[in-house]
Amino acid sequence: MNSNAIKARKKVLVILTQSPYGNALSREAIDYCLAAAAFEQDLTLLFTGDAVLQLINDQNPSTINQKDLTKTLSALPIYGINQFYVDSNALEQYGIDNDFCVPTIKVDVKEISELLVNADTILNF
């Protein structure tokens, strides 16, 4: 049997750090996730710091000529991406808790370090 054919897919952890509209990197990171999903990559997303703001529902960025990031984010599960982790510290700092655009799992510092250890590749946006 061809050993390449049965080689497990690499686990890619995408760390998101940017607020949704302060920096174009937030959207470009999600664009990468969509592309990776199209290539059937094993993706896990971790929202840390200001990036937890990306998850809040009912955003209205058209008033500042931006596109709603939650629409793109909520499309990811359609492409088979279902692992969304969110830094519980950051949630606490911003005083937000639920009503997110995708189903998330809260993680503390210890669980975040486990995510890092378990990933084959980490991309930092």
Add this chain to the structure above:
Amino acid sequence: MNYSLVILGAPYSTQSTTTALNFTKALLKNGHNVYRVFFYHDAVHNGSELSRPPQDELDISTEWKKLKNEHDIDLVICIAAAVKRGVLDNNEALRHEKKSSNLSNSFELSGLGQLVDATEHSDRVITFGP
């Protein structure tokens, strides 16, 4: 070991590119292989043939050119991120009806699939942040 680099910061505005350049040189010096350097976000400005820093500052464009010529490393710029920021090759200039193009011939424009491919084929992928 096989390495790929993802660069996100604009040259001359952030340390991102210069740190990545130093890292690339260190990799090659130590016998590692650089599978690809992928320029995304504001790092697409690395591809502009038109940048011209003062003579007493590092000419980043020339540094990439040297690495390309000496080691034939794969320098790929995200096409979507580049075109929206005004970094165009001849094809894109024609497609978007622009009078001129400015992509240095050390680089090529391609899609995010090249970043996915780099994560698949590299032992390590290092991000140089914005």
